[in-house]
Amino acid sequence: MKIVALAFLGLVVLALAVTGAKAWQVARGNARIEAGLAASAPTPVRDDLPDAVRTFAERGMLGADPGGVVHLSQAAEMQRDPNGDWMALTARQVIGTRVAGFAWTATMRAGPVPVVRVLDSYADGRGILDVRLFGAWRLDAFEGDEAAVAEAARYLAELPWSPDAILLNRALVWTPVEEGVEVALETPGGTARVTLHFDAASDIVRMTAANRPAVQPDGTMRPMTWEGRYSEYREIGGRRIPVASEVGYIHDTGFAPYFRGRTLDYSVSASAPN
Template identity: 35%
Template sequence: MTAAPSPSARNPFLAGLVCGGVGAAAAYGALRGGGAALWCVRRRRRLRRLVAPDREIATPAGHGDGALPPPVATYLHRVGVRDVPAPAVVELRHEGELNLAEMGPEARWRPFTSRQWVATVRPGFLWDAAVSAAPFVPVRVCDAYLGGSGLLEARLFGVVPVASADGPLLAEAELMRYLAEAPWSPWGLRPSSRLRWSPDGERAAWATLRDGMMEVRLQFRFGEDGLVESVRANARTRLVGGVPVPTPWIGRFDRYRRRGGVLVPTLGETAWLEPGGKRPYWRGRLTRLAFCRDARRAVRTRTFGTQAVYETLPQQHNGDRHDPCNR
């Protein structure tokens, strides 16, 4: 008996549609998988730059709390880092939303997850995020300050470039970001040959951070509990249509929790202060905090950036356990 022809055999158009769908799915899988692998290679190279030897070693300021503005001295004691040795690198993981709208009244919030590495010897960080720009369309974003240079890069599927920036204005903005986010790595707020504090009333102080020939200055405001409540910049460069625009900026921190003996915020929001009002563009929740004590050894053994080299602190979950770079 002759078998009846299948519906696709009777309908060449349907057969072509099925084959096309299978091919598209295969191409999508290859693009996504291949893009993730290429992105991991770039990330590991940048992580090596993050912990490269520094020609200038920051030294403690060499004075007691009497030389610090009172709210700063209170803060450092309260969070528990005043006399505690700093790890080489702090790893942070966040999840939250990014506002992709550069201008106009409408906001375009998109979910993201991120891993971030913060160096404590020399100012430096690497922020690696996955943003859901559309369903099944991930955009990988790298925002970094490495060796005195700023870097911003976004790639569709980790492959196709959609945005990039560098140069001295970006470097200054990224050094500001490093200083502003120090409440998540509070060792960076201890006075040193690079960082100095100046008073500004009873509940505020200015931090000035120098790296090489570059210097940035931010105002830190402290709440009644002695913890950092907000950080402000009179002007921080942002890109609007690819053009750098100096704009007042603010970051807010909330819901502090003790992680491994260190008090850090678990919620944060950043916003541009435009003439028409505040424009929030980042809202995040801390999902993981871990320390790497010997980053250079981890680089030599090619384990840096993987789970193996970190001391995961209590009361944290594993965050993005399926990150291919962990394998």
Template identity: 30%
Template sequence: MPTAVVDLAVRLGVQPAAHPPCVSLTQAGHMKRTLESDSWMAFKASQTIATDRCAFDWRAKVGPFGLISGRDALEDGDGRFDITALGVIPLARAQHTPALVRGELMRYLAEIAWAPHAILHNPELRWRVDGPDSLSVSAGVGATASEVILGLDSDGRIATAFAPDRPRSATPPILPTPWHGRFSDYRLVDTIWVPTVAEVAWSLPAKDVAYWRCRVASWNADGVETAREQSKRNRMTGPS
């Protein structure tokens, strides 16, 4: 593993001997129903991210009273994207295709800022140093091979994530499109620096279109929120 990658993990507070199997976080934010929409829908979500393999599970409640549920996940090498009403009525489900897996893998790689233990402990990741402020991380093989470029801020923490060809559709035409995310407002949780603000956008021919924004309400490194972790929410969501 390149020294610059190990240094990134250390700057984010990861201790080589510490190896939680996953991290968990909760979010509150807004997202667009379509890229053409001018309106934003509020959501609340919970997410787990594995640190020893490429896997995550994001579950959200959207709209009035949280009547619409969304699930975006990568499990056992397969992608999943479902939308239901009242938790049981299916509204949309993405087909299981290599394009869906690539999209979910890219999300996992981009969100490694929220699971920094994976930098040292996920053997599925491949790293490349592109420059003093840029690292590339990849995973998958063949039709699902995926890569994301991570940009570092002046403190050496992850500030941006970029993929030049993330699929916008799980089925043809898959519309590979430049896609990028931004992370900011890092807060110290125990020994780990966690970005608490994020935004994601597609780079369309005419302009960049942001479609997802969130603030992290809670974060912990064992996948189960404790009373101690709950007591930290004010510190994470309060004024800087």
């Protein structure tokens, strides 16, 4: 029994050591993404936005000047499939404002032990989803052209958290449609498109995206209608943003969220002068 206990302890120590090393590698990767987003050339505020979009963004700025990179943290829960258990997580994210890009890192713990780590990112036209057990053993991976479109769509869907990007990112193509305003972004894998829906108070309360590539429980991919919902707008970190959100897909039985989260901390780094 003593030998078994020592062997188990050795495995735990090894797992924690590998986790620490992988966490360090992920941190370095995120730092590179963030540095790339922050180093992008300054751009002037756009003067060609649809009225509803400009009104939303300007109200979200609270009179401040646009910044370079958004930083936020979340407490959330995720579900791997509609019939699975919900798993609590904490996450940190950086979002580009002048160029399209983000890096979202999440950790799911069992007590003090970080059991699952997730990296979700889009940078330089490349989308990545990487899910690892103890930060080392890969559970899921998603790359390539479909990932580029899917992750670029996530960047577009999270514009309610970044009024700075609405005002500064000139790669975004805005088109008023009957349901709201569509925003599109070209990627190496094709065009990502998201429709933003406004309420009577001119807040973005919902986004939809038809035919977004979605990973299925069996590991295959198929296009599905994607939907996000935003609520509880308030001032945090110098911006007015929604602090509550949920995201999911439209199934035969209707909307089924796989993510529910709250923004805890928020800030925008200073931008270089134009």
